[in-house]
Amino acid sequence: MRIFLLAAVSAAAISGAAFAAEKPMYGAWGVDLTARDVAVKPGDDFNKYANGAWEKKTTIPADQASAGVGYDVYNRSQDQLRTLIETADASTPIGALYKSFTDEAKVEQVDDAPLKADLAKLAAVSSKAELAKALGAAHGGFGPDLFSLDIYPDAKNPELNTLYIGQSGLGLPDRDYYLTDGFKPQLAAYTAFAERALKMAGYADPAKSAADVIAFETAIAKVSWAVADRRDIDKVYNPVTMDELKAYAPEVPWADYLAAAGVTGRSQVVLGEKSAVRDIAKLFADTPLETLKAWQTVQGVLEMSPYLSKRFVDSRFDYIKVLSGQTQLRPRWKRGVQLVDGSLGELVGQAYVAKYFPPSSKAQMVDLIANLKTAMAERIQKAPWMAPATKQAALAKLSKMSVMVGYPDKWRDYSGLKLDVTDLYGNVRRSGAFEWAYTLGDLGKPVDHGKWGMTPQTVNAYNGGLENKIVFPAGILQAPYFDPAADPAVNYGAIGAVIGHEISHGFDDQGRKIDDTGKLRDWWTAEDAKRFEAQAAVLGGQYGTYEPVPGMKINPALTMGENIADLAGLQVAYDAYHAALKGKPAPVVGGMTGDQRFFLAFAQSWQDKSRDDSLKQQMASDPHSPSNFRVIGPTRNVDAWYAAFGVKPGDKFYLPPEKRSRIW
Incomplete structure (x- = not known):
């Protein structure tokens, strides 16, 4: 899934025209040539070149x-x-x-009059049993919870929605913010906020209470799972009966807690970070009630302060x-x-x-996606490491992958x-x-595959793995990602790579564990998996050397799925572009070949300049690599890129053919 970090935004002028213009928004054919630094050799840093x-x-x-x-x-x-x-x-x-x-x-x-009313209810809590109900009621109500509650398709019965319970409780973005020295300034800022929040809430000794809250959250961080483990679908699917849950984590009155959240009559739930749920329940029992109430106050104030x-x-x-x-x-x-x-x-x-979204754009996108699916099918058929039976299963999954563009039908x-x-x-x-x-209305009911996990105006796209569908909201179908007036090479290099990325998620290190019905099932042979993992390790070894921020390298275990999808998406888009040429040579436009325009459009679709603190946050908690390496990482593994830009041995990011990852 392509993710843009949009913690803050600024205005940009827009034209009054709602629908497509007669000429591309960027340059003469869809790319901003003035953005390039042609003094940089493409093989030394393709992102800086572009x-x-x-x-x-x-x-x-x-x-x-x-x-x-x-x-x-x-x-x-x-x-x-x-x-x-x-x-x-x-x-x-x-x-x-x-x-x-x-x-x-x-x-x-x-x-703060309305906040005082919520805080007064919290102050009146006099027991852990009452507090457990307050935690459950926080879903759709006020304040935080120690556990996440989510309703998704059951990974082993994907036509039915079930309840997933996982770890939660942290006010900072990830456990590493509490446990590593690299985030000391952020922890200090959060501690200072906690003290201010408690002072505003009328606490007699806000400094001491804030210290207790931070100590409690640090204890949660220590038992919480690392984000790389949390993306492993095998690890986070742990179905238990309600009786088993009560025996596994007896410190929480689960029936009362869930009832307060509006969940009743469940005989089974799925635990995500299983050991963390157990250990956080123990912390709930071992932590003084007043500390827990101070923690709820801090996070409640944090949640409602914008209003x-x-x-x-x-x-x-x-x-x-x-x-x-x-x-x-x-x-x-x-x-x-x-x-x-x-x-x-x-x-x-x-x-x-x-x-703002013309029907013609939807029609053009549907055609592009069909071309990309055809190209992915050819990649699967030609994969030398995949057994024939596995290829047939993969092709079946691809053929059943539903496509949604622009906006939901209902x-x-x-x-x-x-x-x-x-x-x-x-x-x-x-x-x-x-x-x-x-x-909550979906719990225990058949999955409605027509529902979207994003709004139409979202600048993003996603692969709904347990539903075997790919979704492209109208928001991302704008230049430079998609421009109906742009050169075809540009659209294939930009939105085409996004489409290929989302398609290939169905076959990445986690998607390969889900079959054509959306069910969690190992449908690969052991030999297939071994060969796939060997090629993934090649890619991971490359990404593990990249250092977007001094002293902080990319974690390939966290970013593996997205890195694979970036590479596969680029390769599949390239194949689809050449298939669209129908055997004819691509025209030279503006002195650039079709392949050069394709790769340049891809690179400019990741144009980004980020603050170091923002990059650190991304690298600690986001499964996507920073943008500059979403350009460099995939291209240096694609043979056609070398030919397009004359990249040779001695260039910084040159890779010998035998060291390029050949996953797809």
Whole structure:
């Protein structure tokens, strides 16, 4: 899945035209040639060759963690959403929610009154049994939980939704922030925030209580699973009966806890990070009640601060900016658009696609995806390491992989959500409860494959592994990723590689464990798996040497699936591009061959400049490699790239043919 780190955004001007222009948005044929640094040899750093001049002249806006085409497209989409949201009448859900957020005078007048009501309920908790119910009620309610509750298809019975219980409880992005010296500034900033939050909540000794909270969260971090282990589907699928759960982690009154979350009548659940669930339950029992309540207070204040008065907003930002490197809070309208987008996503999405997503783009994307699926099928058929029976199973999975483009066929109904233009805090709380009830409505029911995990305006795409489907929202179908007026080589190199990436997730180190029905099942021979893992190890060995931030290298165990998909996506897109030429040579355009345009478009689709703190956060918790190595890493393993740019031995990133990864 392609992920853009959008912790902060900034505005960009957009044209008034809603649909496709007659000429490409970038350059004469779809690529910005002025972004290149032609003084850099492609084989020494293809990212700098493609994007170096842009990087030199670009300053990251103060309210963003990074800059680049991902942000550009996101910002463009946010401006488009702004035109829809700001003009919505206050009597509509969109208008009521947005206007409740932008009415700063009202928010300042209310100050922390609604927060005090929630904190008073927490203060009244007098036992661990009551607190367990408060933890369960936090889903769709106020405050944090020590456990995650998610409803997904059952990996062994993928036509039915079940409940997954996993680890949670941390206020920092990942366990490493508590346990490694490299994140000491971030831990210090969080500790300072905890003390401020407790002081605002009226604690008599906020410094001591904050220290207790940090010690408690550090204990959680020590028993939590590393993020690389959490992406292993075999490890995180641990079905247990309710009786087994009660025996395995007896410190939590599970029936009461789940009932408070709205979950009743379950005979079985699935544990994710199994040992962590057990050990966090022990911490719940061993930690003083007052420390647990202080922890809930800190995280409750952290969660609700964006919807309170300026003193809360500023206190939270003083912490958040140390994580991202931002120096300036985003303008209020941007935060308001994000709130509406996150709370009423498909309602906003209906208006968005009607105005900004032409039917012709959807039709063109459907054709592109079909071409990419054909190219992937040919790659599977030619894979020398895959046994014939496994190839047939892989081809069956590919043929059954459903494709969704632009927007869902059926829109969500938000009529049950009541919003008040004068009550921002209440609107956020009601929206959270509404969303949890919507999610909970799927529990124990057949999977609705028409539901989307992203809104249409999302600048992203995903592979729904347990449903064997790939989804491409309208938001990502914009230049430079997809431009109907661009040269075909550009669209294949940019959005084509994204399509190939998502298709290939069905066959990466985790996707290969899921069959054509979405069921967790080992359908490869032992020899297939051994040969696949050998080639994956070659790729992992390369990525383990990359150092995006001084002193911090990429973790190939964490990023393996995405690295494989990046490489496979590029290869499949290249094959599909050449198939589309139907045996004819690609024209030379602007002095560049078709292959050069293809690879250049791919590289510019990852154009990015990030702050070091943001990169550190990504590398600790995100399964995607930093953008510059999403350019360098795949291309140096593709033979055609060497021929296109004359890359030779002696160039920094040259790899001899025998050392290139040959997964697909």
